[in-house]
Amino acid sequence: MVASEDLDAVVSAAQAGDEEAFRRLYRAQQPALVRYLRVLVGDDAEDVASESWLQIARDLRKFSGDWDGFRGWTATIARHRAMDLLRAQRRRPQASVPVEFLAEMSAGDDTADRALELVTTDDAVALIASLPPEMAEAVMLRVVVGLDATSTGQILGRRAGAVRTAAYRGLRQLAAKLAQRDPRHPPEPPRSPSRKPAVTTSAAPALKEMR
Template identity: 50%
Template sequence: MDDADLGDAVSRARDGDEAAFGVVYRELHPMLLGYLRGLIGDDADDIASETWHDIVRDLGGFRGSGQSFRGWAATIARHRALDHVRRRQVRPRTTALDEQIAEHLAERAVAPDSAGVALENLSTERALSLIAELPQDQAEAVLLRVVLGLNGPMAARVLGKRPGAVRTASHRGLTRLSERLRGAGESNG
């Protein structure tokens, strides 16, 4: 779904259209769940529920485009995940996503680069195991850009960083992934 269609669905959902909210939920839930699984692992389902509770509660005050809504929802999810981490005193981590997210990894490649193309062809578990090896800032930037499909400025807003820092982290993360994939291909060939 493109950002214009998402923005329209969000607007209708804000006005009480339950079918439109269903469209928004079906579009974003797999991506939010994947992002949360990348951050906190097995507790992602519970945190996703909390995230949707907050989204429903605050939807009436949201104004913006589809891309802005994705960023707003990702920010809520991130805050819920960080609260969870503080409560549990566990370090955020990147873990394997379920098969439902595999489609979104393929659909939302950051750019037509070798790492993005290679990620499309990997299983979700393998892709996320590679992302798990990245430094935390790079892993989270890649998750926001690839799984949620956020642009650089919106991902920066979610992370509370400058757009250049997020672009750099994402680029470095994708470069490392590309190098690891090339290395794995050479050792297999």
């Protein structure tokens, strides 16, 4: 993985007209951007991403910020493009859950840990899209795109605290959805916000950060 400091320099180089630097930015950001868009527009994600990159290339010289800021800026452009498409088609963000994906869930996995692992896979995007919209977007922007709560809040027009809560609850609901597909591992009962979730060590830091 390229350090964020290195990508800060790449952003500056791309703004100065370096085509190779722009290609590096594209390769670094495109996968997460497409996954995020799939939650919003489903099969139209690739087309919307392409339109977004055209605008990104056109407006790059006007951008001011580092790599983290660039990620938030591109996500904002992509979201605006997605909303334009949805308004034109008069539909809401939605995606179906592949039956094959649900059938392949391992019964022995800790559900919260499994949920965190799956949010970075293409198949899981459809399952995330079944969450309430505010939770789905918060999970995708925080976990997949990698934005902090403040940047995510700016994109969604919400406070950072509300974003953390939505992302945390979204991950918990995702874990519950996975558990509901396996009768041998029912979902855990609701927990009060003051209690820590019973998850594996690898999952706990990410879940804690979402709060």
